[in-house]
Amino acid sequence: MSPDGSSPVSPAGPPPAAGGSVTGAPAPAAGGPVTGAPGTGAARVGPAIFVRLKLRLIAGNLRGDTTRLLGFIFTMLAAIVVASFGFLAMAALRLAPADVAADVAIVTFTAVLVGWAIVPLLAFGLDDTLDPSRLALLPLRTGQLAAGMFASSVTGVWPLATLIAVTGAIVGLADGVGGVLLGVVAVLLQFALCIVTSRLITTSLSGVLRTRRGRDVLAISAILVVVAAQLPNLLLNRGIGGDPLAVLHGLASALRWTPPGMAAHAITDGGVLALAELAALALLVVVLGRLWIAALSRALVTTDASTEGASVRNSRGLLARVLPDGQLAAVATKELKYARRDPRGRVGWFAAIAVTGIMAFSLNGQEGGTPGPALAIGPACIGALMISLQSCNSFGIDGRSLWMNSMAYGTARDWRTDLAGRHLAVATIAVPALTVLSVIAGLLAGNVGWAFPAMISSWGVLGVGLGVGAVTSVLLPYTVPERLNAFTGAAPGQGGIAFAASFGAMIGTALLTLPVVLPELLGFGWAGVLALPYGILISWGGRRLAGNLGFTRYPEILGAISRPA
Amino acid sequence: MTGIADAVRTQGLFKRFGQQVAVGGVDLVVPRGSFAGLVGPNGAGKTTTLSMVTGLLRPDAGIIHIDGADVWRDPVAVKARIGVLPEGLRLFERLSGRELLSYNGQLRGIPMREVERRAEELLRVMDLADSADKLVVDYSTGMRKKIGLAAALLHNPKVLFLDEPFEGVDPVSANTLVEVLRRYTASGSTVVFSSHVMDLVERLCDWVSVMNRGQIVAQGPLEEVRGGRSLNEAFLGLVGAPANGNGEEGLSWLGATSA
Numbered sequence: 135m136s137p138d139g140s141s142p143v144s145p146a147g148p149p150p151a152a153g154g155s156v157t158g159a160p161a162p163a164a165g166g167p168v169t170g171a172p173g174t175g176a177a178r179v180g181p182a183i184f185v186r187l188k189l190r191l192i193a194g195n196l197r198g199d200t201t202r203l204l205g206f207i208f209t210m211l212a213a214i215v216v217a218s219f220g221f222l223a224m225a226a227l228r229l230a231p232a233d234v235a236a237d238v239a240i241v242t243f244t245a246v247l248v249g250w251a252i253v254p255l256l257a258f259g260l261d262d263t264l265d266p267s268r269l270a271l272l273p274l275r276t277g278q279l280a281a282g283m284f285a286s287s288v289t290g291v292w293p294l295a296t297l298i299a300v301t302g303a304i305v306g307l308a309d310g311v312g313g314v315l316l317g318v319v320a321v322l323l324q325f326a327l328c329i330v331t332s333r334l335i336t337t338s339l340s341g342v343l344r345t346r347r348g349r350d351v352l353a354i355s356a357i358l359v360v361v362a363a364q365l366p367n368l369l370l371n372r373g374i375g376g377d378p379l380a381v382l383h384g385l386a387s388a389l390r391w392t393p394p395g396m397a398a399h400a401i402t403d404g405g406v407l408a409l410a411e412l413a414a415l416a417l418l419v420v421v422l423g424r425l426w427i428a429a430l431s432r433a434l435v436t437t438d439a440s441t442e443g444a445s446v447r448n449s450r451g452l453l454a455r456v457l458p459d460g461q462l463a464a465v466a467t468k469e470l471k472y473a474r475r476d477p478r479g480r481v482g483w484f485a486a487i488a489v490t491g492i493m494a495f496s497l498n499g500q501e502g503g504t505p506g507p508a509l510a511i512g513p514a515c516i517g518a519l520m521i522s523l524q525s526c527n528s529f530g531i532d533g534r535s536l537w538m539n540s541m542a543y544g545t546a547r548d549w550r551t552d553l554a555g556r557h558l559a560v561a562t563i564a565v566p567a568l569t570v571l572s573v574i575a576g577l578l579a580g581n582v583g584w585a586f587p588a589m590i591s592s593w594g595v596l597g598v599g600l601g602v603g604a605v606t607s608v609l610l611p612y613t614v615p616e617r618l619n620a621f622t623g624a625a626p627g628q629g630g631i632a633f634a635a636s637f638g639a640m641i642g643t644a645l646l647t648l649p650v651v652l653p654e655l656l657g658f659g660w661a662g663v664l665a666l667p668y669g670i671l672i673s674w675g676g677r678r679l680a681g682n683l684g685f686t687r688y689p690e691i692l693g694a695i696s697r698p699a
Numbered sequence: 700m701t702g703i704a705d706a707v708r709t710q711g712l713f714k715r716f717g718q719q720v721a722v723g724g725v726d727l728v729v730p731r732g733s734f735a736g737l738v739g740p741n742g743a744g745k746t747t748t749l750s751m752v753t754g755l756l757r758p759d760a761g762i763i764h765i766d767g768a769d770v771w772r773d774p775v776a777v778k779a780r781i782g783v784l785p786e787g788l789r790l791f792e793r794l795s796g797r798e799l800l801s802y803n804g805q806l807r808g809i810p811m812r813e814v815e816r817r818a819e820e821l822l823r824v825m826d827l828a829d830s831a832d833k834l835v836v837d838y839s840t841g842m843r844k845k846i847g848l849a850a851a852l853l854h855n856p857k858v859l860f861l862d863e864p865f866e867g868v869d870p871v872s873a874n875t876l877v878e879v880l881r882r883y884t885a886s887g888s889t890v891v892f893s894s895h896v897m898d899l900v901e902r903l904c905d906w907v908s909v910m911n912r913g914q915i916v917a918q919g920p921l922e923e924v925r926g927g928r929s930l931n932e933a934f935l936g937l938v939g940a941p942a943n944g945n946g947e948e949g950l951s952w953l954g955a956t957s958a
Contacts, residue, residue, distance in 0.1 A: 542806040
């Protein structure tokens with residue numbers, strides 16, 4: 135009568151990861167007392183249950199997925215390296231002169247705090263315990279929730295690594311028993327400050343982060359942070375800072391009275407001033423904690439702020455008016471709209487142009503290079519390569535919606551036209567951008583005349599890159615997650631394919647451009663004349679090959695770009 | 700009936716994902732001009748079958764004919780004839796509803812002027828005229844299903860495949876969808892949709908295929924399949940569900956006075 139255990143009508147989802155075993159009677163789960171308290175309405179739940187929830191989430195996330203397990207092992211190893219290296223480096227400060235050691239500690243402590251403030255924000259959604267709205271239905275008071283979330287925030291690989299690394303400062307800086315005691319307090323306060331600050335920021339922004347617009351803005355800011363992180367590096371390279379010790383001292387004296395600066399100073403000082411600093415720090419942690427609790431209770435009753443969608447202008451672009459009606463125009467105009475409207479499109483373009491700008495700037499900054507047209511041609515071609523690399527997974531951003539195209543395409547020619555439309559859209563933005571870049575590179579290199587060969591060659595490189603990218607797009611497609619963060623560019627498990635696709639496209643493009651770019655860089659400028667026709671030829675050939683391949687394996691492409699991310 | 704009279708006919712359709720056989724030898728038949736329901740519990744293989752029939756997923760084995768044309772051998776003929784509303788409904792989110800329709804029309808080579816005319820009418824009939832210039836990403840579930848159906852109908856297909864078209868749709872939007880589909884089948888076209896809302900299937904369909912565990916367990920005209928019972932009863936019998944629940948002895952605490 136009754137079918138076997140897996141009756142299709144009974145909900146056969148994964149077993150709930152509940153704490154205790156579910157027997158007939160409502161037995162309290164082991165560890166945390168979860169007995170219902172009907173009088174008060176709130177369950178008596180200690181922080182321990184949140185710690186276990188967090189551990190279970192980590193474990194559950196790894197179950198049955200080898201790539202995630204490998205990723206976790208890699209993260210563990212990275213954290214161990216950071217923890218031990220950080221600890222040893224901080225401890226080694228004992229060998230440095232006292233004032234230098236103090237300066238380094240101040241700067242490091244501040245950097246750690248800034249890291250804690252920013253990184254969880256960019257990775258929002260990676261950790262289920264971070265979003266308080268998921269806990270909103272549990273009968274918990276805000277205080278309990280705060281304690282629990284604090285406990286679960288502390289549980290994890292990176293908090294532990296941070297704590298260990300920061301503890302090194304006690305070894306490196308503290309003097310005498312009093313110093314060590316104060317050092318322990320200072321380190322714990324610094325750690326609590328990091329956690330509470332990061333909680334406060336994610337919680338107060340969690341409402342915003344759940345809206346589409348909020349995430350769009352965040353996706354853009356993620357790339358800004360990555361680029362901004364390059365700035366000090368660049369400045370140091372350009373020798374603007376001069377003496378590194380002087381820079382360090384200047385930075386440290388500026389940060390001396392910031393909270394992490396006070397924590398670091400308290401360890402070195404070890405006296406009455408240290409006590410005062412620690413008291414101030416403790417007060418700050420309490421205040422931030424209070425603010426966090428307030429933000430938490432507000433976040434719990436605020437609904438997902440749904441964005442009242444604004445209308446878009448219903449106009450046909452210039453390209454659509456010029457092109458004949460059909461597939462080519464449809465795909466090209468759609469791609470241009472996506473470059474503007476999809477944060478992933480904007481991030482891609484912004485990153486390509488910013489990286490090129492930084493490269494052009496630093497190439498010219500180097501001393502001892504022989505001035506010549508190569509100084510203009512080099513950056514322009516690198517720019518073209520960077521831009522064309524965006525197309526090494528052309529269908530990725532479309533993702534599952536590509537079904538609409540594949541339902542309409544019945545021949546290899548249709549797929550070729552589709553790719554041509556995408557290339558046309560890229561070229562519409564890239565050709566003017568590369569022209570401007572070539573002029574700038576020419577100016578920086580000291581001869582505007584060099585802009586012309588730079589421009590022609592970069593267009594050629596773009597063509598080659600697009601042709602190679604078309605082939606990698608059909609051979610090595612991968613899912614681009616909708617929620618971009620600064621750390622992943624592909625869906626879980628597809629990191630290897632993503633790497634192979636972009637690396638393959640880069641190597642392939644570089645090798646294929648050698649026949650025209652190499653003679654140019656060696657001084658045979660006339661070879662540049664060939665660059666443009668050569669690029670057009672390669673992009674045509676790439677589209678032809680990719681169109682045929684794409685037509686035969688589009689169900690597989692569709693599968694590869696619609697993986698859950 | 701011969702094969703040529705059928706809108707859809709598959710033979711031995713088979714698909715395996717790793718160890719799991721999702722579809723194990725399905726012979727789906729849908730006569731021309733019918734309003735057909737493909738029903739089955741979650742995980743029965745409905746979505747996998749529809750994906751293979753519409754050419755979005757490659758089958759491991761089996762033959763699929765739509766209006767007499769082989770899906771995998773003659774894609775041009777088949778693709779011009781079918782319209783699809785796939786599962787999960789991933790659309791081009793950053794286009795407006797109107798742009799999505801023109802994009803789809805242009806891909807299919809319909810002249811722009813004609814696309815605009817049809818899109819305008821579809822938007823009006825679907826009650827989407829006010830939101831036509833909003834991005835699809837900001838649409839509600841009901842609006843998404845309606846714009847998806849509009850996109851599937853734009854090129855006037857002969858056979859329409861809809862995967863769970865009514866899931867998560869409010870009654871007003873559902874009514875619009877039903878009205879449009881009724882008009883569409885009245886003109887002699889075929890609709891195949893998957894669902895597990897039996898009442899709806901019973902109300903709309905004249906042909907039913909019941910799937911369970913990757914197999915067709917019953918197929919034919921609605922009256923024949925339900926055999927005098929309600930479709931829901933017939934369905935529960937076919938998929939082998941226990942008639943009267945099985946939780947009588949458990950759950951004694953549920954509804955008791957104290958926690």
